[in-house]
Amino acid sequence: MTPITRKVLVIGGAGYIGSHMLKHLDQLGHWSVALDNLSHGHRDAVRNGRLVVGDMGDRGLLERVLTENRYDAVMHFASLIQVGESVRNPSAYYHNNFVLTKQLLDTLLQHGVRKFVFSSTAAVYGVPRTALLAESHPCDAINPYGRSKWMVEQLLRDYDHAYGLKSVSLRYFNAAGADPDGQLGERHDPESHLIPLALRAASGTGPTLTVHGTDYPTADGSCIRDFVHVSDLASAHALALDYLLAGGDTCSLNLGTGQGYSVLQVLAAVEQLTGRRVPHHLGPRRPGDPPVLVADPSMARTVLGWSVRRSDLPTLLADAWRWEQSNTDRAKRDQAEHST
């Protein structure tokens, strides 16, 4: 049977996860348009589909995009993503992540789009009360970033009830890794994620790494996180799209592996992979970092039939390392792009 080509609008498609999504949609034979204001994304990360440069808060632009094509679904990756910054500047986070998302949803409804896949986060849970976090765990986010995502999730439930908008909120744990073909990878600026920082420290292209906290109640005292490959995240979104288009109901699902690694275990794995030492110093805890964040991913398996393919730590690190090595000048170009 020939697969059906779907039209998907990808908000935030020039970012890390959105750009991998565009590639995955293309590989599945779907048709996509990316809308991104390039505040944190990169024009050249949109290798598949068309890029419309603009802000999701620009109603006129959204109207034009939604009038030009009739979309089967929207995937929404656009967000501010730095937890610490959200504490210092909550206004920007509630505005960009919540207010503009509400405005986006209202416009989508006016144009008859009723299928929506939302990038949520494990940060909605707050401090875990159980070893593995299942979707039934209370949502008690401890920072404005997590709360802004949780507010969208609640809005999505109300919009389903009142307007019939069907959505899947995907609560990612720690996204990591890079496109296995080496075309795309992680380019946050500033970068705050452990794996690219560790790889850059090892290769000498980044500063000495700080391990934030070594007195947590874990085996080696450092935090434990659940790393999930960006390609596996993309495949979950594609399955969520199929689920919604087959009449699936609104739900929130964890995307993680169920296996946690401590920060020090990740550094040891990076040293083994690269054959280089990761220069690091041991620092104090960061406020708001839970000791352990590991998903119970069973619901995504049951509801979507999702399973991870590249999220085992050696594969994930090898993909990220290939990306980091592929172009040592890229970071300088990225900095220039965002300073102009």
Ligand SMILES: NC(=O)c1ccc[n+]([C@@H]2O[C@H](COP(=O)([O-])OP(=O)(O)OC[C@H]3O[C@@H](n4cnc5c(N)ncnc54)[C@H](O)[C@@H]3O)[C@@H](O)[C@H]2O)c1
């Ligand atoms: N990276 C992770 O580990 C992780 C974990 C959990 C959840 N998430 C969520 O996944 C999504 C994508 O994360 P990412 O790591 O790819 O981040 P990213 O910063 O690389 O991508 C976000 C993209 O959205 C764009 N954007 C932001 N505000 C916009 C606006 N108002 N209008 C148009 N475009 C806008 C940015 O330019 C950027 O390209 C985010 O919603 C994030 O909260 C990420």
